[in-house]
Amino acid sequence: MSWTDERIDQLKAMWERGLTASQIADELGGVSRNAVIGKAHRLGLQSRPSPVKANEAPKKAAPPVRKPAPEADAPKPAAPVHHAAPAPVRAPAPAAPAPAPAASAASDAEPPKPQPRIISVGPGGFLRQGPGDQQAPIPPAPPRRLVPAKPSPEIAGKTSLLDLTERICKWPMGHPGEPDFHFCGEAVNPGFPYCVEHCGRAYQAQLPRGTRRPPPPLPFGGPRVR
DNA sequence: CCCTGATTCGC
């Protein structure tokens, strides 16, 4: 995977939104967390509260650098380290998750930025978009969007797509596309994409033919009622 | 253990 303009855009966007490198990495697909961090730094995107860099020891000695970089002369005036900007944390639960549609989209001068694609995962069998798949060319005529282009990854405390990892239950809750659609989020049953409970739903023993089966519990909380 | 970001350095 290479860093196309688009992917770089996504990286920037997500990085700025406070998503973790891991999240960004597996959202983009095809890159490692390290790659994301590396790229972010190369891009000059910088510094979010890093665990290992909480404070700069103003002590005279700064030995713990592996490479004893012999650079002695650095007439640089002390670069003002803007101190710890409070970065948004993993799943902030703002009271208003609903992305305000806002009429601000009216500006024609605004070139449509390819926001992260909306992708779905579910037991129903549809797979997430992967690194390899073709990128739907969005450019030609992105007319007015009635819905905000921003997927708003933070769906208030819920486990969103972006929160999924290998060890988080991916059982969907609610209906995809709806504002409160999210994922189970429990710790997975090791080796499975779902938690123990949802494994029970996802993997049902095949009963002998002709056996009357109770209505199988469907994903998505069952057929949509309208 | 898991996670996080930072840094280094061979490619």
Place this chain on the structure above:
DNA sequence: GCGAATCAGG
């Protein structure tokens, strides 16, 4: 430029 390996804190 890239990213795996490594480090180091939570």
